[in-house]
Amino acid sequence: MSKQTPLRRRMRSRDPGEEHRAATPLELLFDLCFVAAVGQAAVQLHHGLAEGHYLPTVAGFVMVFFAIWWAWMNFTWFASAYDTDDMPYRLLTLLQMGGVLVLAAGVPATFHDYDFRVVTFGYVVMRVAMIAQWLRAAAEHPEGRTCALRYAGGIAVVQVGWLLRLLLPHPYGEIGFVLLAAAELAVPAFAERKLQTAWHPHHIAERYSLFTIIVLGEVVLAVTAAMQENVADGGWSPGLLEIGVGGLLMIFAMWWIYFEHSPVKHLSDTLRGTLTWGYSHIFVFASVAAVGAGLEVAIDADAHKAHIGDVAAALTVAVPLAVYLLLVVLLQSRYSESGRIQALIAAAGSVLLLATSLLAPAVGVSLTVLLLGVLMALLLAVGLSAQPKPVTADD
Incomplete structure (x- = not known):
């Protein structure tokens, strides 16, 4: 039997060590x-x-x-x-x-x-x-x-x-x-200079994770709507398929990279570190939303509806993608054993993403988006292979 919502209860600070604390x-x-x-x-x-x-x-x-x-x-x-x-x-x-x-x-x-x-x-x-x-x-x-x-x-x-x-x-x-x-x-x-509020590390990490997923879902919805509009206008085309596959690879890689490491154990180390982690997510969330906008620009460019060049259209995807990759990995590198290696991979990957966008005049915007998606998948694979292998009982 479900509990009724109380009309009023005293507002007290919740226990930061409370078990099974989840988003409501x-x-x-x-x-x-x-x-x-x-x-x-x-x-x-x-x-x-x-x-x-x-x-x-x-x-x-x-x-x-x-x-x-x-x-x-x-x-x-x-x-x-x-x-x-x-x-x-x-x-x-x-x-x-x-x-x-x-x-x-x-x-x-x-x-x-x-x-x-x-x-x-x-x-x-x-x-x-x-x-x-x-x-x-x-x-x-x-x-x-x-x-x-x-x-x-x-x-x-x-x-x-x-x-x-x-x-x-x-x-x-x-x-x-x-x-x-x-x-x-x-x-x-x-x-919070002298007295910090008793926030719950697991709850905060889950709240940020859920918002990341929801914004990624908004990207899927926006890109799907843009593709449907172009299909209604002229039917399916190889370009639309390339952008669709490339966008799906990006979204999946972005999700995997974000959830590869949990920040829970390190969130409450210092107030400065906590604020840095929390504040930096404006660029994480904004870059996710911007990737979706960039994919829509790429769809417009492929259909000759955009009023910008191919390189510019490709950069609308590559720039936020590079920002996301670099920032998320740098945030995670603080609590990862292979943090320095992961940061170097992300830095090199960001440069490669931006360089790949320069191929657009030669291969087209749609194929460039597909290459960006494949590159994100490869960077994910390289990052995973660079992590130390967990020690098992058989080792």
Whole structure:
């Protein structure tokens, strides 16, 4: 018989050594709402790159993705320490989900008109909900009150800055974004200087892993939709098959590389190491979404719908793929016995991925994408073979 959700229970810090701590259904629903915003950002990235509007498109993508990722990350770490799963907690989480859907609705305007009003409003709604969560933690968990109040105060100050930024003209708005993003990143370091929240290492690792899988799934969905559109227009072609096979190899290799090593044992070594691991995932998540956008650009280029050259189209896939490979392996190298070798393989592989894109004028974009997928599979195989063999009882 299932338990009823309590109307209210006291918000206490959860045990960081709690056994069988797993992501909750509410957290999974929360992630799906955020991936809707990721999908909107990737759609705009695809269209902007296909039109050759590189700098404004990438800048807009980075700014929007930061808002999505930072709101997701803040809730994830808070929930790992203070998930009471009562009515007020669920309602504040619902408010955050509403905020990200508002943000997603405003994404097209940021790319087309450089209008950040709706995106900013949605972001501030999410952050106000987090302020309420931290204030509740401060009131009901005296042991962590100082840390919780620092979080609430720091977040509140920065939100005022985000609203005031809307009044700034170009290029001061961009300068304001950089300063406010840095302020957001500084809040956890400031809040947890002396007393750290009791987040759960296994829970955090699982939350990041699940979000990686969900974003990879969004890539599959977006590429499948793009292929279906081209099939409807002109039927199957060898180019579409090459891009499909190459994209599938990339996605599978990206999944395997990410889950090859678990960070759980090392997440809580130092605050600096924890923040580095957590913060670096903005580039992991963003590069996954960008690979999907790049594959859509490649499909457009193969159908002669893109307004960019073959090398540029191939680079829209190769660049985020290289960033993903290098960053994930570098993060894992800290807790892998063969970390230095793996890092060298990843560095060499990233260079090869970028160099392979230069073949596009000679062999075509679609075959280049297939070669990129094969190269990712080969790099995965080389990385696996370079790992030390586990010692068995028979050795």
